């Protein structure tokens with residue numbers, strides 16, 4: 692199994708990138724004993740400004756063949772953290788690669804959202820995509836702690 696986070700835009704060094712790095716490190720450490728690989732972040736940028744369709748083309752190319760595509764979108768399902776953890780364990784147990792995708796300022800192309808295996812929302816409000824990276828990284832770490840039975844997730 693591999694886990695990729697494919698995200699639009701380049702995150703400069705700063706508090707958000709430090710937060711993302713910290714949670715991804717924690718996820719890697721906790722996931723190691725659970726058979727979960729570290730998550731790798733891939734940043735996608737359409738330098739030619741070709742619009743949403745051109746951006747979607749670059750995003751599609753970054754999806755590993757056969758991977759389950761989980762897109763982050765405010766209109767998606769709102770799983771609980773234990774539900775998210777159970778899905779993660781399901782992909783691991785099925786030896787299925789997982790590709791988590793975050794859109795840019797204009798969001799993800801509707802065709803891309805339609806082909807996703809799962810659309811998940813972090814709430815109905817729209818968050819800046821750089822913060823969404825940190826929130827997703829935290830949920831991966833939280834999921835690993837849930838699967839490990841550690842006390843980080845208390846409810």
Ligand SMILES: C[S@@+](CC[C@H](N)C(=O)[O-])C[C@H]1O[C@@H](n2cnc3c(N)ncnc32)[C@H](O)[C@@H]1O
Pocket residue numbers: 762763764765766792793794795796797798799811812813814815816817818819820823
């Ligand atoms: C600034 S938002 C784009 C909003 C855009 N208006 C749209 O229609 O999707 C950038 C990206 O952050 C992610 N995002 C923002 N808010 C979210 C939320 N509440 N739940 C899940 N993902 C979210 C999505 O991947 C989205 O494509």
